[in-house]
């Protein structure tokens with residue numbers, strides 16, 4: 001298995017990419033393993049959120065170049081199929097119904113930067129760099145582009161995709177790729193604070209909030225967005241969790257999901 005999985009009593013799952021000797025670069029085995037892992041976590045109703053991180057000094061060095069280079073012996077159709085597996089990985093992480101927190105322990109390059117963009121909340125060490133290096137390798141940040149452009153917008157995508165230049169953490173913060181920057185010494189403690197904040201949300205409300213964002217950003221018109229957002233709040237306020245959350249605040253007690 002090219003990743004490690006730990007699920008604690010609170011339902012916090014930690015997925016750790018585990019190919020440290022290759023800076024957690026992904027090959028077809030790691031891609032397949034991670035898709036299965038995230039699908040299993042999706043089907044595990046006890047999981048409240050996922051932390052995604054890397055073993056060793058890097059978060060993820062993107063695609064394993066030895067593996068990608070070998071793809072020249074494959075047909076065009078096989079190459080397209082293979083790229084679709086990678087797209088599937090980004091999709092299962094990005095669409096994972098519960099929050100995914102990126103714990104960026106080191107550099108995230110190429111497809112590794114794409115993984116960062118798929119996370120809902122990202123805490124990174126100040127020594128990490130993010131770079132969409134693909135063009136410097138004669139390649140393209142293709143499969144990751146929908147996720148990254150949705151996150152940072154066209155202007156930042158043009159600036160970073162076309163040069164492949166390293167992005168410092170202060171810049172990644174401004175771009176909205178990273179939400180918090182800390183030292184490696186404080187990374188675990190900062191992640192724990194973030195986890196505690198996310199666990200304060202009603203479990204079902206957190207899932208619905210993520211669904212809301214995914215639907216609003218993909219809505220074709222304001223009217224479409226208005227219709228389903230009204231539907232969603234109409235259901236939430238009469239639902240058991242909404243009723244419990246409001247009662248708990250009014251009665252000055254903790255809601256029962258804590």
Ligand SMILES: C/C=C/C(=O)SCCNC(=O)CCNC(=O)[C@H](O)C(C)(C)COP(=O)(O)OP(=O)(O)OC[C@H]1O[C@@H](n2cnc3c(N)ncnc32)[C@H](O)[C@@H]1OP(=O)(O)O
Nearest residue numbers: 021022023025061062063064065066109110111112133134
């Ligand atoms: C569709 C998706 C496309 C993509 O994702 S394209 C790939 C984009 N990735 C990159 O551009 C990352 C390339 N790697 C690096 O820039 C550096 O490496 C690091 C910053 C990650 C680490 O640098 P340092 O600490 O100096 O270590 P080191 O000596 O460069 O690497 C140790 C071993 O790891 C191998 N390695 C690093 N990244 C990859 C990779 N992406 N694919 C295959 N091998 C990789 C190296 O070659 C080397 O190997 P050895 O020990 O045999 O010399």
